[in-house]
Amino acid sequence: MVMSVVHLTSVHPRYDTRIFLKECRSLAREGYAVSLIVADGKGDEIKDNVSIVDVGASQSRLKRMFKTTQGVFEKALALDGDVYHMHDPELIPIGLKLNRLGKKIIFDAHEDVSKQILGKHYLGKTTRWVLSKVYGSYETWACKRFDAIVTATPFIRNKFLTVNSSSVDINNFPMLGELAPATNDWSQKRNEICYVGGIAAIRGIKEIVEAMGKVKSSVRLQLGGRFSEKSVESIVKHNIGWQNVDELGWLDRDGVKNVLSRSIAGLVTLHPIVNYIDALPVKMFEYMSAGLPVIASNFPLWRDIIEGNGCGLCVDPMKPVEIAEAIDFLVNNPDQARQMGANGYRAVSEQYNWPIEEKKLFELYASLVKA
Numbered sequence: 001m002v003m004s005v006v007h008l009t010s011v012h013p014r015y016d017t018r019i020f021l022k023e024c025r026s027l028a029r030e031g032y033a034v035s036l037i038v039a040d041g042k043g044d045e046i047k048d049n050v051s052i053v054d055v056g057a058s059q060s061r062l063k064r065m066f067k068t069t070q071g072v073f074e075k076a077l078a079l080d081g082d083v084y085h086m087h088d089p090e091l092i093p094i095g096l097k098l099n100r101l102g103k104k105i106i107f108d109a110h111e112d113v114s115k116q117i118l119g120k121h122y123l124g125k126t127t128r129w130v131l132s133k134v135y136g137s138y139e140t141w142a143c144k145r146f147d148a149i150v151t152a153t154p155f156i157r158n159k160f161l162t163v164n165s166s167s168v169d170i171n172n173f174p175m176l177g178e179l180a181p182a183t184n185d186w187s188q189k190r191n192e193i194c195y196v197g198g199i200a201a202i203r204g205i206k207e208i209v210e211a212m213g214k215v216k217s218s219v220r221l222q223l224g225g226r227f228s229e230k231s232v233e234s235i236v237k238h239n240i241g242w243q244n245v246d247e248l249g250w251l252d253r254d255g256v257k258n259v260l261s262r263s264i265a266g267l268v269t270l271h272p273i274v275n276y277i278d279a280l281p282v283k284m285f286e287y288m289s290a291g292l293p294v295i296a297s298n299f300p301l302w303r304d305i306i307e308g309n310g311c312g313l314c315v316d317p318m319k320p321v322e323i324a325e326a327i328d329f330l331v332n333n334p335d336q337a338r339q340m341g342a343n344g345y346r347a348v349s350e351q352y353n354w355p356i357e358e359k360k361l362f363e364l365y366a367s368l369v370k371a
Helices: 017-029 061-079 089-100 113-118 125-143 154-161 205-212 230-237 240-244 253-262 282-289 300-308 320-332 334-350 354-370
Strands: 004-008 033-038 045-047 050-054 083-086 104-109 148-151 167-169 192-196 220-224 245-249 266-268 294-297 312-315
Touching: 004 017, 004 061, 017 033, 017 050, 017 354, 033 061, 061 089, 083 089, 089 104, 089 125, 104 354, 113 125, 148 154, 148 354, 154 167, 167 354, 192 253, 192 320, 205 220, 205 230, 205 240, 205 320, 220 253, 230 240, 240 245, 253 282, 266 282, 282 294, 282 300, 282 334, 294 300, 294 320, 300 312, 312 320, 320 334
Parallel strands: 004 033, 004 083, 033 050, 083 104, 104 148, 148 167, 192 220, 192 266, 220 245, 266 294, 294 312
Antiparallel strands: 045 050
């Protein structure tokens, strides 16, 4: 009998890299009957043997958290799956309801939400602390009742192991070959570096643009993504460094591959806030998978990965001068940059890749089948 699996999200896009491209498609290839409930208003479809079911888009966050989540619950019940795999904290109440109905429940913790709340500096210090504690207590109480916890990093896994012994880290490492160029011919590179991802102050965009005003080489920044803060967008676009930036907007996966293929290096200089220091940023490994040297924040974990594999340079993300110096070094030393890129590609091929992680996903699901 084929096991029916239902993934649920009220927040993420239908083709989310972790949820759809990796987990859902891998499970479908492994022989599971996979459905994915989304809430984007784009309708139902079947793609790569995954049945995508749309409950409709919401017009506000408040409506999403109540009306949309109720729609997700009703659709989840109608699908009558054997295993339900949830991807958003706001769906925890749905998981508890399905659990009481005898369903097997997996909660996928993409982030350490308690730490994430502490990093929201637009909230007052006391408010952050109280919200973090309240959410953490609720999450702990709920996750004790679920059949398994999947986490995006070993550090989040370690937190949940104290709550639920069936916790496993399934890291968001790259799919082999997806972003790799057909040939890593450095002579074909342009005088460009890149940043691809969400654009926000805490992700270092102010310092990156300021660094582009301090570089001595004639390098340009290829900026892929959307600004999440209008005030920050205005500030950086009035910085002198902006004249060396090409704003590309949101990029699909082919667009990302194209930018990476012509760039000399990739930037991931996130600020040293509590929920980033122990994170494993997807973009860092995607740069590596494309054979690019990485300019990364000098957090201890990141330094171990980048310098330990000889695949880039670590800098103080709060110091634009250091970022500029790292950019100039890689531009002016193409042989060393190419070798760093090759080292990163090898590290991904051997260790930091999705085929290794999907095996852990399969083992977890197999254990639930036997339970």
